[in-house]
Every structure is written in structure tokens, then in C-alpha cells.
Amino acid sequence: MKIDAEFPGGNILVEHIDGNTIDVRQDLRDTGEWWFWWALRVSGAAGRTLTFRFTNGDVFSACGPCASWNAIDWHWLGRTDSPRTSFTVTIPPRVDVAYFSFAPLYTQRHLERFLRELETRIAPGRVERGTLCASEHGRPVELLRVPAKRRNGARTVALIARTHACEVSANFVMEGILSEWLTAQSPGAAWLHENYELVVVPFMDKDGVEEGDQGKARKPHDHNRDFGASPLYASVRALQELLLGCKNRLDFYLDIHAPYLRDGINDTIFFTGQPQPWQTELDKLTALVEDIHDGHLPYHSADTIAHGVDWNKGLAASSAGWVQIACAPKFAGVLEVTYGKAHEVDVTPDGLREFGASLAKAMASYLRG
Numbered sequence: 590m591k592i593d594a595e596f597p598g599g600n601i602l603v604e605h606i607d608g609n610t611i612d613v614r615q616d617l618r619d620t621g622e623w624w625f626w627w628a629l630r631v632s633g634a635a636g637r638t639l640t641f642r643f644t645n646g647d648v649f650s651a652c653g654p655c656a657s658w659n660a661i662d663w664h665w666l667g668r669t670d671s672p673r674t675s676f677t678v679t680i681p682p683r684v685d686v687a688y689f690s691f692a693p694l695y696t697q698r699h700l701e702r703f704l705r706e707l708e709t710r711i712a713p714g715r716v717e718r719g720t721l722c723a724s725e726h727g728r729p730v731e732l733l734r735v736p737a738k739r740r741n742g743a744r745t746v747a748l749i750a751r752t753h754a755c756e757v758s759a760n761f762v763m764e765g766i767l768s769e770w771l772t773a774q775s776p777g778a779a780w781l782h783e784n785y786e787l788v789v790v791p792f793m794d795k796d797g798v799e800e801g802d803q804g805k806a807r808k809p810h811d812h813n814r815d816f817g818a819s820p821l822y823a824s825v826r827a828l829q830e831l832l833l834g835c836k837n838r839l840d841f842y843l844d845i846h847a848p849y850l851r852d853g854i855n856d857t858i859f860f861t862g863q864p865q866p867w868q869t870e871l872d873k874l875t876a877l878v879e880d881i882h883d884g885h886l887p888y889h890s891a892d893t894i895a896h897g898v899d900w901n902k903g904l905a906a907s908s909a910g911w912v913q914i915a916c917a918p919k920f921a922g923v924l925e926v927t928y929g930k931a932h933e934v935d936v937t938p939d940g941l942r943e944f945g946a947s948l949a950k951a952m953a954s955y956l957r958g
């Protein structure tokens with residue numbers, strides 16, 4: 590039996606193996622505070638029942654850990670009351686490689702898989718795949734563009750995710766937005782496609798995503814705290830340049846995150862309140878999302894965390910704060926997408942994609958005014 594993290598998104602430190610009991614902990618690396626991302630691979634343990642004991646806190650979502658036999662399809666293992674820091678699982682016979690993780694993995698290979706599938710449903714070349722920049726470790730940071738159908742006078746929508754590397758839920762919502770934008774037959778999708786260019790950076794912290802970093806609270810600061818006067822990270826510098834280059838046509842900017850690991854507001858899908866005038870615009874959008882969304886994950890506009898409350902104090906050095914000042918689009922906001930539960934309902938990638946589709950419909954309605 591081998592337990593490792595040598596795969597995209599992998600993160601584990603193995604402390605001790607005693608038969609079928611394995612002591613592990615999440616690898617915090619350069620994270621400046623306690624955080625909870627981990628993802629491990631077990632090889633050569635088909636048919637065995639294993640107990641994983643985590644030695645640095647309760648690192649499970651509201652649905653417990655999740656498991657996959659192919660790193661694509663995941664299921665939650667559920668949360669047990671006692672002990673709360675371990676889980677026991679039987680690996681099915683003939684499953685030679687099993688994956689266990691805090692939440693379903695989403696790395697470059699998952700994006701490529703999604704784009705391959707999407708491209709079977711749309712005209713060739715509708716999604717222009719480019720590179721925003723090279724990351725610090727030499728990886729291409731993907732930049733996707735869907736040009737508007739109209740030649741002149743098109744406006745721009747920009748979406749980003751993973752300024753915090755571990756926040757996987759964001760990308761499933763992003764898939765839903767892209768699918769709706771490009772494949773839906775609805776008048777709203779057609780209108781968006783006609784009038785708006787869509788610009789997407791799926792992985793702002795590409796190295797962190799592929800290497801399985803927490804990414805949140807990275808020292809000396811993380812990618813979302815890098816939007817100050819002299820950014821450390823190439824992707825932040827390149828995004829600022831890109832957005833400044835289109836600021837006269839940028840109408841809508843959304844930075845998609847996932848919140849803390851579970852409990853309270855973290856077990857919901859919520860937007861973060863913004864300073865005026867963006868709060869007024871946010872209220873218009875969230876009312877539309879609540880009205881339009883009929884997927885199986887609940888969404889309530891009342892879950893918006895007000896500006897100035899709790900940790901939501903607003904930071905000029907955050908991506909949305911910087912965009913508001915530097916580009917002043919009509920809408921600039923932050924969406925937080927739960928990992929495990931949305932109001933008692935188990936989160937699934939498909940549920941998040943459904944929410945993304947609803948969000949795209951609401952964006953069309955909002956931008957049409």
C-alpha cells in the first residue's frame with residue numbers, strides 16, 4: 590500500500606502507518622494560519638478497510654471527506670460525530686487507486702475535460718484558449734475568451750477563480766456559467782453571446798492549484814491580497830493589465846471563491862456585500878438569481894454578508910476592491926460557494942453547475958436592465 594500526494598491538487602503528510610490505521614495531516618506549507626485542504630491517493634489497497642486519523646484539527650466539510658475511484662466522480666463519505674477527526678472507508682475490490690479529499694478536486698485536467706466536452710456542443714473556435722501569463726513555476730495560466738457575436742460595440746464580462754488555490758467549488762460554478770452562455774437556447778443566453786465578450790481566468794494561482802496548496806493566507810500574502818501597488822504574482826500583474834486594457838467596456842466583474850470549511854454562513858452560497866454604489870447593483874443581481882434559480886441547491890439573497898460585518902470589511906488590495914477603484918465597472922463582486930452543504934442540502938458538482946447556469950441567466954437579465 591502506498592499513500593501519497595504526487596498528483597495534481599495532492600496535499601498530505603503521512604506521519605505513521607500501523608496496519609490499516611494511518612495518521613496523516615494536511616500540509617500547510619507557506620500558509621500563515623490553520624487551514625483545511627488535503628487530498629491524498631491510496632494505491633495497492635483494493636478491498637482493504639482503512640482508518641485515516643488526522644492529527645491537525647477537524648479538516649472535514651459538513652458532508653465529511655469525499656472519495657473517488659477515478660479522480661473525476663466523487664461521493665461524500667458523511668460526517669461522523671465521534672471521532673470528528675478521522676474516517677474509516679472500505680476501498681472496493683479491483684479499485685487499485687483511490688482518492689480521498691476535503692472536496693472534489695478541480696485542476697487543469699478537469700478544466701480540459703470540461704472544455705473538450707463543451708466543444709462537442711458548440712461551433713469550433715467559439716472558446717478561444719489562450720494564456721494570461723506564465724506562473725512563477727513556469728505553468729501557463731489559462732485565459733479563456735468567448736468573443737461577442739457582434740463586431741462593434743461589444744461590452745465585457747470578466748470572471749476569475751482560485752486566487753485562493755484550494756477553493757475548488759468555484760470552478761464547478763464557472764463551468765455552469767460557460768455552459769449556459771455557450772449552449773443554452775434561451776433568449777438571455779443568446780443576448781449575452783451577441784453583446785458581451787466573456788473573459789475567464791479559471792486558476793489565478795495556477796501553481797497552488799496544481800501543487801495542492803492551501804493558497805489562502807499564503808505568506809507574505811495570497812493572490813487575493815496582491816492587488817495593491819506592486820503585485821508579487823505574475824497572474825495578478827497580467828490580470829490588472831488585461832482589465833485596464835478593457836476597462837472602458839468592462840460592465841461585470843466577478844471573483845468566485847469558497848468560504849471557510851463549514852458551519853453557519855459557510856454552508857450556503859452567498860455574495861459578499863460591497864461598498865456603494867456596488868451594493869445597489871449586487872442587490873439587483875442577487876434578487877434576480879433568487880428568482881431565476883430553480884436548481885436543487887438552495888440560494889437565498891438574504892445570505893449576502895453585509896459590507897462591514899464579520900471579516901467582510903472590504904480591502905482595496907483585494908481583486909474586487911481593486912477593480913472597483915481602477916476600472917469602475919457597473920458590477921464588481923465576490924461570490925462564495927460552499928464546499929459541503931448548502932442549507933442542509935449536500936453539494937454536488939452538478940448542483941454547482943446548475944447554480945452557475947442560473948447565475949448566467951441572472952447576469953443576462955441584470956445586464957439587459
Ligand SMILES: [Zn+2]
Nearest residue numbers: 753756846847
Ligand atoms: Zn477565497
